[in-house]
Amino acid sequence: MKKILFLVAFLAPALAWAENPYAGMQSRPVKALSDQQLADLRAGRGMGLALAAELNGYPGPSHVLELADRLGLSAEQRTKVQEMFAAMKVETTPIGHRLIEQESDLDRQFATRTISPDSLKSATARIATTQGELREAHLKYHLLTAATLDGSQLAKYAELRGYAGAVPMQQQHHHDN
Numbered sequence: 536m537k538k539i540l541f542l543v544a545f546l547a548p549a550l551a552w553a554e555n556p557y558a559g560m561q562s563r564p565v566k567a568l569s570d571q572q573l574a575d576l577r578a579g580r581g582m583g584l585a586l587a588a589e590l591n592g593y594p595g596p597s598h599v600l601e602l603a604d605r606l607g608l609s610a611e612q613r614t615k616v617q618e619m620f621a622a623m624k625v626e627t628t629p630i631g632h633r634l635i636e637q638e639s640d641l642d643r644q645f646a647t648r649t650i651s652p653d654s655l656k657s658a659t660a661r662i663a664t665t666q667g668e669l670r671e672a673h674l675k676y677h678l679l680t681a682a683t684l685d686g687s688q689l690a691k692y693a694e695l696r697g698y699a700g701a702v703p704m705q706q707q708h709h710h711d712n
Contacts, residue, residue: 565638566645576631579624584670588677594692595677596620599684602695606688615683623676630669637662 560566575582585595596619603613641658644650
């Protein structure tokens, strides 16, 4: 009997969450975005948008800079990656702000009950375009960063990031310098 009571007491919060997974989200400033997502978009962070690159041997500038010493970056490589990181922030931050505004607009339309099939289609198309632009921007900087590193640095990066067994594409990266 004690085991059953323990299980009920232990599982009750989980079951309540499973029944009401969105409870509390109704007070978010932008319902579709968490506080962390808002902060990441405002700061130009990647939010996992570049995983296709990252997990296939195309590291991003942020993580390369974090591991610069362990990767043995030359002064020239470090400068190049720092410039790419700065350029990425300059490019992605305004896109993130635009996405927040577009999500806010969609949220407002639902909140004020002014949404229509046409405005819904238009709003979601704008959001999708902006999401695509943001993802492309982050992926582009992974491509550029990978082209700055040599094969041994790419392999070391994969090792340091815990991608054991994942071998980066051997010198098949596009060098658009």
